[in-house]
Amino acid sequence: MIELERVTVRVGGFGLRDVSMRVPAGSHAALMGRTGAGKTTLMEAICGLRRVESGKVRIGGRDVTDEVPGMRGVGLVPQDGALFGHLTVREHLTFALEVRRWTRERMEARVEELAGWLGIRGLLDRLPPGLSGGEAQRVALGRALSFHPRVLCLDEPLSALDDETRAGACEVLESVRRREGVTVLHITHSRPEAERLADVFLRLREGRVEVEA
Amino acid sequence: MSPGTDRAGEGVGRGRDGLFVAAMGILGGLYVALLVATMAADVFYTTPGHLWRALKSPEIRHAVRLSLLSCTLTTLLSLWVAVPIGYLMTRHRFRGRALVDSLLDIPIVLPPLVIGLSLLILFQWPPLRALERVFPVTYAVPSVVLAQFMVACAFAVRTLRATFEAMDPRPEQVAWTLGCSRAEAFWRVVLPSARRGIVTAATMAWARALGEFGPILVFSGATRMRTEVLPTTVFLELSVGNLEAAVAVSLLMVVAAVAVLMLIRARGSAITLGRFA
Structure with a gap:
């Protein structure tokens, strides 16, 4: 479960004030709103990348407002993937696991599992500059899910993909919840995409999050 | 139509x-x-004869050795300082940042002689004079490195700031969400992504240090076999009318400078980093 209670965040001259919202555990919530409404800022506050001036951020019932990003158990897939240019696809999938000092066998098993599901087995030794947009998004998704986070944050993951690639990526996202059992918060501009993937519809409008039918 | x-x-x-x-x-x-x-x-x-005679001279060989050694030390020191400065100035907003920004450019805009003079006066300060009794700096080899460092580091800072500014901060932030501390994310993600910029900054610092003369003349003197670097050699040979040796040493420096500039070009721009999607 993701819960925001009267959260205030400020970024330069822009700010979100007293924003409250709730995403039930295990659901896939689509967060929509105009460009510049503050969707990404809100996601950054949940991930711990923006300081919350006041209010509470709770994940799985635990207050994480003052916790550093790494302790929150949130996987993030940014808009452009933000892959690490010097690491291979395999190293992306083991990055969080190495930080957590997993054994080599456990890491290999997890890489095998994720690569098979995401269809990136053939790319494991490739570097990001050699990947297509769709492949890069799959790698970013695998990296974000590798350490079994409780929450997955997707920031317009499909916006830069062509129609054909988007259809494939949508299928992968549809299976995320079932396979990994995560709560998903998904920023999107596309209503059809939201309707296909989400079961909770949120709209950020004038600094307030409204639940839509 | x-x-x-x-x-x-x-x-x-x-x-x-x-x-x-x-x-x-x-x-x-x-x-x-x-x-x-x-x-x-x-x-x-x-002529090849002039070059050969210059290279055989013990004084000039000493100057070549000291130049290579001091420039390398200066480069290492400059990177050690410029990487954190470049990173902090790009990623953090703090009070007095504009002032620090202007201060960092002072060695670039000040006349080199003034930098040397300022160093000389600084080392008249009692605590530093006391230090010199155990570890001589002024008119000794450390002064050469310090004089070169003052200017070369400013160029390394400029280059690294441009590098870090061109880098998307998102990958570093993703590394935080994956469990990295700030230091871990810096070592695992930021530094490897900045490697081309670091190489460029190192070559810039090295080349600047090689050509430095004004501050060295004032702060280190021009003592043969002691604080003489290649630009000092050119000055000393010129002052005794040995134009052939001065030109031969100048040519050595031209070759070194061209080699370094070609290395920078070959390594590519420091600015094309950070975004892979």
């Missing part, structure tokens, strides 16, 4: 574009020609 379309091209011709490019080419070409002419003048003035 309508008559209107025919008239639309009236008075528009390639001739004017050609003239424009030619004018730009002449203006820019004059400077390039001047650069080539100065290099050529050095090359034609000297």
Whole structure:
């Protein structure tokens, strides 16, 4: 479960004030709103990348407002993937696991599992500059899910993909919840995409999050 | 085709574009020609015999050794300082940042002699004079490194700031969400992504240090076999009228500078980093 209670965040001259919202555990919530409404800022506050001036951020019932990003158990897939240019696809999938000092066998098993599901087995030794947009998004998704986070944050993951690639990526996202059992918060501009993937519809409008039918 | 379309091209011709490019080419070409002419003048003035005699001279060999050693030390020190400065100035907003930003450019805009003089005066300060009793700096080899460092580091800072500014902060932030501390994310993600910029900064610092003369003359003196670096050699040989040796040493420096500049070009721009999608 993701819960925001009267959260205030400020970024330069822009700010979100007293924003409250709730995403039930295990659901896939689509967060929509105009460009510049503050969707990404809100996601950054949940991930711990923006300081919350006041209010509470709770994940799985635990207050994480003052916790550093790494302790929150949130996987993030940014808009452009933000892959690490010097690491291979395999190293992306083991990055969080190495930080957590997993054994080599456990890491290999997890890489095998994720690569098979995401269809990136053939790319494991490739570097990001050699990947297509769709492949890069799959790698970013695998990296974000590798350490079994409780929450997955997707920031317009499909916006830069062509129609054909988007259809494939949508299928992968549809299976995320079932396979990994995560709560998903998904920023999107596309209503059809939201309707296909989400079961909770949120709209950020004038600094307030409204639940839509 | 309508008559209107025919008239639309009236008075528009390639001739004017050609003239424009030619004018730009002449203006820019004059400077390039001047650069080539100065290099050529050095090359034609000297002979292999002059070069050989210069390289055999113990004083000049000492200067070559000290130049290589001091420039390398200066480069390492500059990177050690410039990487954190470049990173902090790019990623953090703090009170007095604009002032620090201006201060960092001082070594670039100040006359080199003033930097040397300022160092000399600084080391008259009692605590530093006390330090010099155990670890001599002024008019000794450490002063050469310090004088070179003052200027070279400013260039390394500029280069690394440009590098970090061109890097998307998102990958680093993703590393935090994956469990990295700030330090871990810096070592695992930021530094490897900045490696080309670091190499460029190192070559810039090295090349600047090699050519440094003003601050060294004031702060280190020009003592043969002691604080003499290659620019000092050129000055000393010129002052005793040995133009052949001065030109031979100048040529050595030209070759070193060209080699370093070609290395920078070969490593590519520091600015094309950070975004892979």
